[in-house]
Structures are given as structure tokens and as C-alpha cells.
Amino acid sequence: MFNSLLPNVQWDTIWAATVETLYMTGIAVVATFVLGIILGLLLFLTSKGNIWENRLANAIIAAFVNIFRSIPFIILIILLIPFTKLVVGTILGANAALPALIIGAAPFYARMVEIALREIDKGVIEAAKAMGATTATIIWKVLLPESLPALVSGITVTAIALVGYTAMAGVVGAGGLGNLAYLEGFQRNHNDVTFVATVLILVIVFVIQFIGDFVTSKIDKR
Amino acid sequence: MITLENVTKIYQSSNGSVTAVDDVSLHIKEGEIFGIIGYSGAGKSSLIRMLNGLEKPTKGNVIVADRNIANIKGKELREARQEIGMIFQHFNLLWSRTVRENIAFPLEIAGVPKEQRLKRVDELIQLVGLQGRENAYPSQLSGGQKQRVGIARALANNPKVLLCDEATSALDPQTTDSILDLLVDINQRLRLTIVLITHEMHVIRKICDRVAVMENGKIVEQGEVLQVFRQPKQTITKRFVQQVIEPEETKETIAHLIDKYPRGNVIQLTFVGEAAEQPLIANLTRQFQVNVNILQGKISQTHQGSYGVLFVHIDGTDEEVAKAIDYIRQQQVGVEVITDVQ
Incomplete structure (x- = not known):
């Protein structure tokens, strides 16, 4: 039935592209989550009045985050080509997109992590200190659990941005639905392929948003 | 238990330095409830934070349970802090943990094994009377329960x-009263030394053994609570004592009476402990040619005993009134002749 309406759509290609998009997004989200939390924690802990207060370290991390957050993603991919070649060995395929995706998204997420950590009541951190907690305990048992809903809603927003990034990465040869829509859909003028790719990307975004909202509401006991 | 020696805390800010605590020396005995009262900005908050090293003194020694909190850091400070409990105005509970998990948190920090932890948490829940709320989250509790x-x-x-x-x-x-009762109960049951800071004289009156009054970073007056209530020396202390014993309308009543009766005297009588049980007024009217008019009275219960204040108007010839006042002075009752109202 679909096939008459969508004459140019080859479902196995579409499926392969979807898997590629999910693969790129999935790996990038996990890596961004970890890297972003580390960067966000460093930003927070080195800021004024906090446990590792250090103006120089804070300024360096903030500069790094700001620079990589400001570069438009499509330009970042191109700038990172030598780096990607060095790390992945190629600049084509889904794996080649990962360095750019992660380096593009982690600083963005790091800022959200920092904001989430700032929202934590200072008194709770003080109470943990008064109980004799180590910094590691404060990070694992106070900072992360107390900011978890904001961390999750932040990673949801970031994951959706990452889906968009994978489409852009697709244009320069990374594969996935973006690649398919560009090569099959745009360049060969197969609008039905573009349409299907778009719908699938929308579905992925909606699912991510739904999961994010659901998890946030489950863990938020405030 | 706690000794402060010449403790000074100076904060550096962009517009100069602020001396929050100014050369304070203090000794707090084991097992007592010691109150520090002052208005906001008096430095009491900085002072109590130095007792567990949340703030470091600029100068001086802070000795708690034989450890100089001012000098230690790292592991030693963390261990010292495990021997010093602290509660806060805004409770500072972790919203992400249940009642049980919140109480278990310091035990996790101290590395207590899980089984013992659960047992201890149950004991503590009994002690503070939170049975049935173990699995609630802080957002589901009232302020008192928090x-x-x-x-x-x-x-x-x-x-x-x-x-x-x-x-x-x-x-x-x-709720304040029920929490204060709990603190007294804990103090007596566990022989725990309690240091509290407050701006409410009510709290001092209700549970403290001794009190220190802070103003501009200095301790301006300290002593047994009953003693401070009986004879407040500093203006600020008198103001705090008035908070509990003298309702606002007293001043108006007295001002009115001074105007109305140019003769005789308005007198404030202060009774402490047993003196409150003598039939003083009856004796006065029986032995002297005076009329006694009771204007206002109040008895306050302190942790150490009762404390009463009575305002009376004594009328009669100057000679008889003077004799009557002399008589009261001999009865170990505080007398103050009020001639005008500040």
C-alpha cells in the first residue's frame, strides 16, 4: 500500500539509515552525558565559593566550553576533520561523526549541568559537609542525586539537538537519515524519501522527549 | 566540652573587611544547653559555624571535645565533624531521599555497615517520634516533622x-515548643551538649541553662538564664528579656497610670524561684498604710525555675510608701520604681 504512494522508498535502506541515526545519537548521548557532567561539575566546583574554588581553572574550562558551544556545528565537523581522521581513521561513516557530535554537544550539556548544580540548595551541601562528608561523597550522594531531574531534562534537550546534528553530519558523509534525505531525497529529487526520513526523525525526537519527561517526573520527589 | 579562646572572624569583601566575630572567649560545659542570642548580623551564625569548621576563625582557638577545630583539616576535620551534629533553620534535608534514607546519610558517611545502619535508623525514628513516616519524602512532611x-x-x-x-x-x-521539648529530652537522655543560636528569647527561656548575648560580634553579657532574666545589665539584654516578660500594652498601661496618679509609685517587682510563693502583697497592705493596685503580672517558666514579674501601683503617704518599698527589698524580690516609660 505504502509502496504505491512512496515509489522511491526502499525500506531496507531506510531501516539501515534509521539504525545508523539511532546508533550515532545513542553513543553520542551517552558520551555527552558523561563528559558533560564531568565538565559541568568542574565548572561548578571551581566557581566562586565552592569546594575547589579556583579562578584560573574555572576560566580555562569556561573558555573551552564557550568556544566549542559557539562554533556552528556544520563548521565544527569540518574543523575536526584532521582530529577525526587521527582518532577514527576515516572521515566517512557513522563512527566518523561521533567525535564532532560529542565535542559539539558536551559543552552545551556542561552548561546545563552547571545550571542544574547551581539550583541545589547551598544549605544541603553545607549539611553534608557538617556531617563530615568527603568531596567524592558530596558529588555522588548530594550533587548528582539532588540535581538529577534537571540533569535528565537537560540530556533530553541535548539528545534532541543531537538528532539534528546527526542529520547535518549525514550531509558530509556520516550516514543515517540525514544522509539519506540529502543524497536520495534531495539530490535525486525523490521527495518521498525526504518525507519518510523526516517523519522518522520526528518520531525519534518525540520518543526521546516522551522518555525524558517520563523519567524526570518519576525521579522528581520535590 | 567547648572552649573558644579569643576567636575573631574577619570577612574580606570588595568594600573592605567586616569583623563578624570580635575576640570572643567562651566556655561551654559538658551536658549543658547553651544559648547564644542576638539580632541578625550580630555574628552568632559565624560563631556557631566555627564550632564545626564550616568557617575558619581568622584568629583564635576553637576547641570542641579536645580537638582544636581551628587547626585541623582533611580527614581529621571530617572525623571531628562526625562527633558534632548540626541542625538548621531550613532543615537542609535531601529531597531525593526518604526520611529513612536521610537519617541513614551520616551513617553512610561514617561507613557504618548496612545492617547496623538500618537498626540505628529505626532507633532514631523512635527517638524523634516519626514512626509511620519512614518512607515519606521531605516534601510530604510538615516543618516540625522535617x-x-x-x-x-x-x-x-x-x-x-x-x-x-x-x-x-x-x-x-x-511546633517550636514541641521541637524544644524534644531537644530537652535528648539533652537529658543522652547527656548531650547543645549549643543553639536564636533571636527569640522564648527559646532561651524555655530550654537553656546558660545564655550569651551577642552584639556587633562581641559577647556583651553571659550567665545563667535565670540570673540574666533577673538582672539584665546591657540595654540589648533588657530588650530581649522584655520580649518574653513584658507585653507591649504594659507600657501604655503604666504611662497612663503615672499620669493618672501623681501620688504614690508604680513599681516593677521581680520574683525568682521561691520568692514567688510568698504572700507579699497581702503583707504590704497589712503592715503599712498603703493601697496596692495590681496592674499587670506574668510568670515565665525557665529551664531552671520560674520567674515572675508584677507591676503594681502603691499609693499612700510618701513615708509609708518608702517604708513599704524597703520592706519589699528585704524579701529578696527585685524592685524597680518606675518614674517614666521609655
Whole structure:
């Protein structure tokens, strides 16, 4: 039935592209989550009045985050080509997109992590200190659990941005639905392929948003 | 238990330095409830934070349970802190943990094994009377219940000292009283030394053994609570004492009476402990040619005994009134002749 309406759509290609998009997004989200939390924690802990207060370290991390957050993603991919070649060995395929995706998204997420950590009541951190907690305990048992809903809603927003990034990465040869829509859909003028790719990307975004909202509401006991 | 020696805390800010605590020396005995009262900005908050090293003194020594908190850091400071419990005005509970998990937190920090932890948490829940609320989250509790969790949490590692940072200031009067009762109960049951800071004289009156009054970073007056109530020396102390014993309308009544009766005297009588039980007024009218008119009276219960204030108007010839006042002075009752109202 679909096939008459969508004459140019080859479902196995579409499926392969979807898997590629999910693969790129999935790996990038996990890596961004970890890297972003580390960067966000460093930003927070080195800021004024906090446990590792250090103006120089804070300024360096903030500069790094700001620079990589400001570069438009499509330009970042191109700038990172030598780096990607060095790390992945190629600049084509889904794996080649990962360095750019992660380096593009982690600083963005790091800022959200920092904001989430700032929202934590200072008194709770003080109470943990008064109980004799180590910094590691404060990070694992106070900072992360107390900011978890904001961390999750932040990673949801970031994951959706990452889906968009994978489409852009697709244009320069990374594969996935973006690649398919560009090569099959745009360049060969197969609008039905573009349409299907778009719908699938929308579905992925909606699912991510739904999961994010659901998890946030489950863990938020405030 | 706690000794402060010449403790000074100076904060550096962009517009100069601020001396929050100015050369304070203090000794707090084991097992007593010691109150520090002052208005906001008096430095009491900085002072109590130095007792567990949340703030470091600029100068001086802070000795708590034989450790100089001012000098230690790292592991030693963390261990010292496990012996000093603290409760806060805004409770500072972790919203992500249940009552039980919140109370278990300091035990996790101290590395208590899980089985013992569960047992200890149950004991503490009994102690503070939170049975049935073990699995509630802080957002589901009332202010008083939250503070009970805070107290249980502070007591988890069997501390030697409990610090109370305005612990009842965010609670309504009734809840305040129930939390204060709990603190007294804990103090007596566990022989725990309690240091509290507050701006409410009511709290001092109700539970403290001794009190220190702070103003501009200095301790301007200290002593047994009953003694301070009987003979406040500094203006600020008198103001705090008035908070509890003298309702606002007293001043108006007295001003009115001084105007109305140019003859005789308005007198403030202060009774402490047993003196409150003598039939003083009856004796006065029987032995002297005076009329006694009772204007206002109030008895306050302190931790150490009762304390009463009575305002009377004594009328008669100057000679008889003077004799009557002399008589009262001999009865170990505080007398103050009020000639005008400030």
C-alpha cells in the first residue's frame, strides 16, 4: 500500500539509515552525558565559593566550553576533520561523526549541568559537609542525586539537538537519515524519501522527549 | 566540652573587611544547653559555624571535645565533624531521599555497615517520634516533622555536641515548643551538649541553662538564664528579656497610670524561684498604710525555675510608701520604681 504512494522508498535502506541515526545519537548521548557532567561539575566546583574554588581553572574550562558551544556545528565537523581522521581513521561513516557530535554537544550539556548544580540548595551541601562528608561523597550522594531531574531534562534537550546534528553530519558523509534525505531525497529529487526520513526523525525526537519527561517526573520527589 | 579562646572572624569583601566575630572567649560545659542570642548580623551564625569548621576563625582557638577545630583539616576535620551534629533553620534535608534514607546519610558517611545502619535508623525514628513516616519524602512532611528528621540525622553518629542554627525560627509557636521539648529530652537522655543560636528569647527561656548575648560580634553579657532574666545589665539584654516578660500594652498601661496618679509609685517587682510563693502583697497592705493596685503580672517558666514579674501601683503617704518599698527589698524580690516609660 505504502509502496504505491512512496515509489522511491526502499525500506531496507531506510531501516539501515534509521539504525545508523539511532546508533550515532545513542553513543553520542551517552558520551555527552558523561563528559558533560564531568565538565559541568568542574565548572561548578571551581566557581566562586565552592569546594575547589579556583579562578584560573574555572576560566580555562569556561573558555573551552564557550568556544566549542559557539562554533556552528556544520563548521565544527569540518574543523575536526584532521582530529577525526587521527582518532577514527576515516572521515566517512557513522563512527566518523561521533567525535564532532560529542565535542559539539558536551559543552552545551556542561552548561546545563552547571545550571542544574547551581539550583541545589547551598544549605544541603553545607549539611553534608557538617556531617563530615568527603568531596567524592558530596558529588555522588548530594550533587548528582539532588540535581538529577534537571540533569535528565537537560540530556533530553541535548539528545534532541543531537538528532539534528546527526542529520547535518549525514550531509558530509556520516550516514543515517540525514544522509539519506540529502543524497536520495534531495539530490535525486525523490521527495518521498525526504518525507519518510523526516517523519522518522520526528518520531525519534518525540520518543526521546516522551522518555525524558517520563523519567524526570518519576525521579522528581520535590 | 567547648572552649573558644579569643576567636575573631574577619570577612574580606570588595568594600573592605567586616569583623563578624570580635575576640570572643567562651566556655561551654559538658551536658549543658547553651544559648547564644542576638539580632541578625550580630555574628552568632559565624560563631556557631566555627564550632564545626564550616568557617575558619581568622584568629583564635576553637576547641570542641579536645580537638582544636581551628587547626585541623582533611580527614581529621571530617572525623571531628562526625562527633558534632548540626541542625538548621531550613532543615537542609535531601529531597531525593526518604526520611529513612536521610537519617541513614551520616551513617553512610561514617561507613557504618548496612545492617547496623538500618537498626540505628529505626532507633532514631523512635527517638524523634516519626514512626509511620519512614518512607515519606521531605516534601510530604510538615516543618516540625522535617526538623525531627534533621534532629535524628544529626544524632545518628552519637555526637558529643549538637549545634542548632536557628532551628526553630522557621516553625510556628506550637511546633517550636514541641521541637524544644524534644531537644530537652535528648539533652537529658543522652547527656548531650547543645549549643543553639536564636533571636527569640522564648527559646532561651524555655530550654537553656546558660545564655550569651551577642552584639556587633562581641559577647556583651553571659550567665545563667535565670540570673540574666533577673538582672539584665546591657540595654540589648533588657530588650530581649522584655520580649518574653513584658507585653507591649504594659507600657501604655503604666504611662497612663503615672499620669493618672501623681501620688504614690508604680513599681516593677521581680520574683525568682521561691520568692514567688510568698504572700507579699497581702503583707504590704497589712503592715503599712498603703493601697496596692495590681496592674499587670506574668510568670515565665525557665529551664531552671520560674520567674515572675508584677507591676503594681502603691499609693499612700510618701513615708509609708518608702517604708513599704524597703520592706519589699528585704524579701529578696527585685524592685524597680518606675518614674517614666521609655
